[in-house]
Amino acid sequence: MINCKTNLPIISAEGFKDKVCPICSSANFQVSHKYISENAVFFDKYVYTCYDCSFSWGSGIEQEKLDRFYEECFDKEVYKRSELYLSPEKYFSEPDKQNKSMRSRQHLEWVKKYCPKKSHINVLDIGAGLGTTLYYATQYFDKPILYAYENDTNGIKYLEYLGAKVISGDLIKSLKSTKKNKFDLIVCSHFLEHVSPHSVKEFVAVLRELLHDDGILIVEVPHDDLVKFPERKTEAPPHVMFFSINSLQVLFDNYKLHLLLPIRKELNARYGFLKKIISPLFIKIFSFRNVHPVRRGRCLLMIAGKKL
Numbered sequence: 420m421i422n423c424k425t426n427l428p429i430i431s432a433e434g435f436k437d438k439v440c441p442i443c444s445s446a447n448f449q450v451s452h453k454y455i456s457e458n459a460v461f462f463d464k465y466v467y468t469c470y471d472c473s474f475s476w477g478s479g480i481e482q483e484k485l486d487r488f489y490e491e492c493f494d495k496e497v498y499k500r501s502e503l504y505l506s507p508e509k510y511f512s513e514p515d516k517q518n519k520s521m522r523s524r525q526h527l528e529w530v531k532k533y534c535p536k537k538s539h540i541n542v543l544d545i546g547a548g549l550g551t552t553l554y555y556a557t558q559y560f561d562k563p564i565l566y567a568y569e570n571d572t573n574g575i576k577y578l579e580y581l582g583a584k585v586i587s588g589d590l591i592k593s594l595k596s597t598k599k600n601k602f603d604l605i606v607c608s609h610f611l612e613h614v615s616p617h618s619v620k621e622f623v624a625v626l627r628e629l630l631h632d633d634g635i636l637i638v639e640v641p642h643d644d645l646v647k648f649p650e651r652k653t654e655a656p657p658h659v660m661f662f663s664i665n666s667l668q669v670l671f672d673n674y675k676l677h678l679l680l681p682i683r684k685e686l687n688a689r690y691g692f693l694k695k696i697i698s699p700l701f702i703k704i705f706s707f708r709n710v711h712p713v714r715r716g717r718c719l720l721m722i723a724g725k726k727l
């Protein structure tokens with residue numbers, strides 16, 4: 420068990436020093452800031468910024484600790500979804516009260532254009548949360564087979580209610596163990612920034628292995644280029660990776676996951692009124708023109724496949 424409120428550091432940041440940037444391997448990086456957190460996973464840990472690819476990362480935070488943090492602490496300390504949302508039965512029958520459902524539908528609008536198969540597809544949502552995207556996948560695709568990676572025990576109740584096959588535990592090992600299932604669609608929405616920078620390359624390699632040859636990967640992350648936007652620095656966990664457009668592209672290029680269209684700057688779903696009122700209009704107006712609404716640019720959206 421992780422003690423969610425402890426001052427005991429697991430690894431002191433002073434005893435841990437990265438030698439190169441985890442994305443571009445440059446040694447041209449510096450300390451950006453330090454986390455302010457009582458949680459043992461983040462306590463006394465520093466964030467570094469690479470000045471070659473504008474990637475920033477929390478140093479010395481291992482994947483194993485993060486897996487347990489999401490299982491035991493995330494709902495209590497960060498998001499409190501178990502208090503904020505209705506029971507699974509009500510949650511899926513009241514779409515207006517779902518968590519970021521507009522974002523889920525935006526993503527599915529896009530991937531549907533690129534997925535060659537429209538029925539019986541294997542969909543894997545990594546960091547599936549309450550299952551909103553998987554729920555809508557059943558409306559955008561005919562009889563999809565749903566898989567979810569999730570460690571939050573509250574989220575797992577919702578995913579099981581949907582009938583998704585739930586994968587949890589060690590991020591790399593548990594996903595690797597599903598290797599016999601290849602996926603037509605892998606969704607990684609606001610998950611990558613929660614992966615340990617020390618495991619991210621292995622994670623992307625696993626994504627590639629899990630993807631069908633003509634499968635589609637969709638990734639959305641916060642646009643946290645801290646060189647360009649220093650005001651986006653935050654001392655509060657739990658994000659451990661902070662992407663610029665360049666660093667996101669370099670990471671996936673290294674694993675031969677090819678972009679199907681340039682990385683897009685998206686609205687941040689937390690702008691509630693914009694999301695609810697303006698975004699649906701933009702989707703309707705622009706989607707048939709193959710142009711996506713670009714506004715505040717707080718998120719980066721990437722759609723990739725194995726083949727060009």
Ligand SMILES: [Zn+2]
Nearest residue numbers: 440443469472
């Ligand atoms: Zn770098």
